[in-house]
Amino acid sequence: MKKGIDNSKILDAIKTALPLENKFVSLHEPRFEGNEWTYVKECLDTGWVSSVGKFVDLFEEKLAEYTGVKRAVAVVNGTAALHICLTLVGVEPGDEVLAPAMTFVATANAITYCRAVPHFVDGEEKTLGTDPYKLGDYLKEIADVRLEGCFNRLTGRRIKAVVPMHTFGHPVDLDPLVEISERYKLELVEDAAESLGSYYKGMHTGNWGKVSALSFNGNKVITTGGGGAILTNDESLGKLAKHITTTAKIPHRWAFYHDMVGYNYRLPNINAALGCAQLEQLPGFITRKRALAERYREVFGQIEGVTFFAEPDFARSNYWLNAILLDKDFSGERDNFLEMANSAGVMTRPAWTLMHKLPMFSTCPRMNLDVAERLETCLINIPSSSFLGGLHE
Amino acid sequence: MKKGIDNSKILDAIKTALPLENKFVSLHEPRFEGNEWTYVKECLDTGWVSSVGKFVDLFEEKLAEYTGVKRAVAVVNGTAALHICLTLVGVEPGDEVLAPAMTFVATANAITYCRAVPHFVDGEEKTLGTDPYKLGDYLKEIADVRLEGCFNRLTGRRIKAVVPMHTFGHPVDLDPLVEISERYKLELVEDAAESLGSYYKGMHTGNWGKVSALSFNGNKVITTGGGGAILTNDESLGKLAKHITTTAKIPHRWAFYHDMVGYNYRLPNINAALGCAQLEQLPGFITRKRALAERYREVFGQIEGVTFFAEPDFARSNYWLNAILLDKDFSGERDNFLEMANSAGVMTRPAWTLMHKLPMFSTCPRMNLDVAERLETCLINIPSSSFLGGLHE
Numbered sequence: 001m002k003k004g005i006d007n008s009k010i011l012d013a014i015k016t017a018l019p020l021e022n023k024f025v026s027l028h029e030p031r032f033e034g035n036e037w038t039y040v041k042e043c044l045d046t047g048w049v050s051s052v053g054k055f056v057d058l059f060e061e062k063l064a065e066y067t068g069v070k071r072a073v074a075v076v077n078g079t080a081a082l083h084i085c086l087t088l089v090g091v092e093p094g095d096e097v098l099a100p101a102m103t104f105v106a107t108a109n110a111i112t113y114c115r116a117v118p119h120f121v122d123g124e125e126k127t128l129g130t131d132p133y134k135l136g137d138y139l140k141e142i143a144d145v146r147l148e149g150c151f152n153r154l155t156g157r158r159i160k161a162v163v164p165m166h167t168f169g170h171p172v173d174l175d176p177l178v179e180i181s182e183r184y185k186l187e188l189v190e191d192a193a194e195s196l197g198s199y200y201k202g203m204h205t206g207n208w209g210k211v212s213a214l215s216f217n218g219n220k221v222i223t224t225g226g227g228g229a230i231l232t233n234d235e236s237l238g239k240l241a242k243h244i245t246t247t248a249k250i251p252h253r254w255a256f257y258h259d260m261v262g263y264n265y266r267l268p269n270i271n272a273a274l275g276c277a278q279l280e281q282l283p284g285f286i287t288r289k290r291a292l293a294e295r296y297r298e299v300f301g302q303i304e305g306v307t308f309f310a311e312p313d314f315a316r317s318n319y320w321l322n323a324i325l326l327d328k329d330f331s332g333e334r335d336n337f338l339e340m341a342n343s344a345g346v347m348t349r350p351a352w353t354l355m356h357k358l359p360m361f362s363t364c365p366r367m368n369l370d371v372a373e374r375l376e377t378c379l380i381n382i383p384s385s386s387f388l389g390g391l392h393e
Numbered sequence: 394m395k396k397g398i399d400n401s402k403i404l405d406a407i408k409t410a411l412p413l414e415n416k417f418v419s420l421h422e423p424r425f426e427g428n429e430w431t432y433v434k435e436c437l438d439t440g441w442v443s444s445v446g447k448f449v450d451l452f453e454e455k456l457a458e459y460t461g462v463k464r465a466v467a468v469v470n471g472t473a474a475l476h477i478c479l480t481l482v483g484v485e486p487g488d489e490v491l492a493p494a495m496t497f498v499a500t501a502n503a504i505t506y507c508r509a510v511p512h513f514v515d516g517e518e519k520t521l522g523t524d525p526y527k528l529g530d531y532l533k534e535i536a537d538v539r540l541e542g543c544f545n546r547l548t549g550r551r552i553k554a555v556v557p558m559h560t561f562g563h564p565v566d567l568d569p570l571v572e573i574s575e576r577y578k579l580e581l582v583e584d585a586a587e588s589l590g591s592y593y594k595g596m597h598t599g600n601w602g603k604v605s606a607l608s609f610n611g612n613k614v615i616t617t618g619g620g621g622a623i624l625t626n627d628e629s630l631g632k633l634a635k636h637i638t639t640t641a642k643i644p645h646r647w648a649f650y651h652d653m654v655g656y657n658y659r660l661p662n663i664n665a666a667l668g669c670a671q672l673e674q675l676p677g678f679i680t681r682k683r684a685l686a687e688r689y690r691e692v693f694g695q696i697e698g699v700t701f702f703a704e705p706d707f708a709r710s711n712y713w714l715n716a717i718l719l720d721k722d723f724s725g726e727r728d729n730f731l732e733m734a735n736s737a738g739v740m741t742r743p744a745w746t747l748m749h750k751l752p753m754f755s756t757c758p759r760m761n762l763d764v765a766e767r768l769e770t771c772l773i774n775i776p777s778s779s780f781l782g783g784l785h786e
Contacts, residue, residue, distance in 0.1 A: 029440050030440050030442065030443075031440070032437045032438075032440070032442075036437055037434070037437060040433060040437070041430065043618075044425045044429055044430055044433070045425075047422050047423055047424070047425070048611075049423065049425075049611055049616060049618040049667065050423075050610060050611020050612070050616060050618050050619060051610065051611060051619060052611075076469055076470070076619065077469070077657050078657070079656070079657035080657070093508075104649070105640055105641075105642075105649070105651045105655070106640070106657060109640070109654055109655065109656070109657075112654050115486075115508065217443060217444065218441075218442055218443020218444060218445075218661070219443070223442060223443060224661075225436075225442040225443050225661030225662065225663040225664060226443060226444060226469065226657075226659060226660075226661040226664075247498055247499070247502070249498075253731075253735055254731050254735060254741070254742040254743060255742075255743065255746065256497070256498070256742075256743075256745040256746050257746045257751070258498045258746075258751055258753075259751070259752055259753075260752070260753055261502055261505050261753050262498070262502065263472070263502070264470050264471070264472035264473070264499060264502075264619075266619060267619075268611070268617075268618030268619040268664065269618065270618040270663070270664070270667070271618060271619075271661065271663070271664070274442065274663070338646075338647050342646055342647060348647070349647040349649075350647060350648065350649075352649040353648065353649050353650045353651075358650070358651055358652070359652055359653070360651075360652075360653055360654050
């Protein structure tokens with residue numbers, strides 16, 4: 001075993017946790033076993049499929065209720081939600097925004113939509129997300145706090161916000177991050193695209209950011225086809241979020257008057273209908289996903305050279321995408337394993353290419369990224385659909 | 394009759410054309426009487442509701458076939474389509490883009506998303522859209538054509554593109570506009586959001602722009618809930634349009650690598666399913682809409698003080714939204730008529746507030762806008778749903 005890792009043992013471990021034989025297993029598939037048909041059919045029967053309709057309002061209400069925020073605004077996808085979150089906290093052209101190096105590209109793209117510059121920060125092994133202590137040490141070195149905000153001494157640019165991302169549904173350590181954002185006058189925006197159903201110290205993610213973004217893409221815990229939401233506990237920001245995402249039109253019986261540059265980021269009613277039905281099933285999805293994670297944890301406890309990633313002790317995670325980490329000595333095996341598993345019909349994938357390795361972000365400022373670099377080489381996502389967790393019940 | 398117009402006669406005329414009694418009549422409602430439910434159900438049954446799926450591909454193929462372009466790329470809405478069209482023709486921050494003063498706000502908003510400046514141009518009574526001859530005269534006055542492109546002598550900014558919009562489905566006079574765009578080195582982008590099913594001199598709108606934008610919002614000729622498309626006859630631009638609207642990800646079995654800043658503008662498969670079914674019914678919708686327009690034309694031929702707007706002689710229009718124009722003497726009656734008709738359950742609306750009258754565009758450059766100003770005071774849209782045209786059949 002010293003010479004290499006036994007890839008087939010890892011694959012067998014996954015198969016043990018998944019009681020399926022000789023079948024293609026995808027990474028994450030949605031299930032529509034509730035009121036999806038009923039609600040979608042209602043849209044078609046009544047003709048209310050588009051940007052206004054009762055399911056949009058209902059979905060927003062139910063999302064706010066579930067996550068415990070004061071206002072949820074449904075939008076067309078998670079990227080749009082992030083773009084508006086950054087706009088709402090005042091990110092301006094030329095600002096820098098602190099964001100994880102290990103994230104889906106939407107986090108960094110949304111920053112560029114504001115003509116701001118992503119500034120990449122490192123993660124920690126405990127959460128896979130932003131390391132607040134390492135970030136604090138780094139800001140001590142490079143940041144100047146002035147009356148007008150926080151400035152990067154090296155680039156001269158204002159650092160306006162910090163965007164932690166709850167990787168694969170595991171919450172970052174929010175308390176110290178909130179403390180740092182206050183100390184450095186940074187707006188906190190949670191990229192909660194992956195963490196619907198995940199809690200930090202008993203409260204749902206998305207409650208710490210001034211505004212936060214959710215995603216309901218097809219591969220997420222619940223899906224609306226494509227969709228997202230903006231969460232906030234600030235009612236005036238919530239109102240503004242609704243206004244700016246619906247073309248900033250002033251309500252009137254017939255006149256078309258818009259009082260600012262707005263966006264057509266409305267979630268269509270037919271997609272919201274799907275969302276309402278999915279949201280009803282979310283508690284069950286989370287139970288099954290956590291059951292699957294628990295089976296993975298048990299199985300991988302027996303396998304040398306690999307660790308199953310478990311939720312941090314302060315968190316209750318949705319385990320959106322389960323992850324295993326190859327031990328340092330074996331991380332060179334990652335691609336061999338991916339090749340073997342995917343060829344065998346068990347879908348697995350690595351972490352996203354780190355943001356600073358993509359050509360459009362290669363010259364962006366960044367701190368030392370040792371942990372993210374290490375995680376990139378050794379992390380593998382394994383099948384995580386909620387229905388896989390229910391088969392043992 | 395000299396003292397004023399007889400609003401109740403106009404309302405009666407509308408009701409005569411619409412064989413409905415004592416019933417609320419909306420401006421434009423979709424109808425789902427084809428394969429909508431079958432296709433949407435297939436998405437739910439198979440789990441393919443999101444950003445990849447057979448209906449996205451099929452919808453793109455069928456759209457290209459119907460409009461006669463080489464490539465159609467389905468996106469999340471018409472605004473997103475316009476944004477990408479402008480990006481693809483090379484509109485850059487600080488450029489000016491010529492756009493109609495009388496349009497839905499999306500045309501101007503999309504220009505600002507590129508950090509470019511809308512430059513408003515006048516319309517003509519014949520098409521309700523951009524007047525190519527007046528534009529030509531104006532450019533002769535203010536534009537310098539250099540090797541690097543066209544420059545506005547007054548602002549010093551480059552004028553990169555011209556975006557005509559086919560108002561309510563009526564094509565602008567494209568031939569002279571193409572000639573002017575070539576003479577002034579302007580990229581031509583057709584805002585064809587309202588003109589699916591409309592032809593200019595026998596060819597479908599969207600074939601003259603280097604790239605063109607369609608919309609399938611809930612109030613359009615066909616709907617996908619929310620949706621849009623980019624049309625082009627340039628295959629490499631079409632390929633780039635697909636790439637940039639799908640996060641610019643390089644295809645790979647597992648790796649996440651993106652080679653440029655992209656957008657999450659994908660149309661979900663469930664919305665494309667709706668689109669496929671709607672597209673099958675489009676020829677019938679157009680027939681019924683044209684029949685309704687013909688009835689309106691006949692009925693309004695008898696009414697003093699008001700003219701039904703008929704397609705220009707070079708065009709075959711979809712008559713997306715029917716429009717009547719109050720004679721000059723009576724345009725002060727517009728709001729009284731709107732009040733009366735809407736209170737009576739017959740939905741009517743004025744033209745959009747002209748773009749330069751919105752606060753965020755009030756300082757943008759503009760030419761003399763006499764025709765648009767006049768149209769704004771006297772134009773009224775009247776009920777136009779396709780099914781209203783079928784009731785006499």
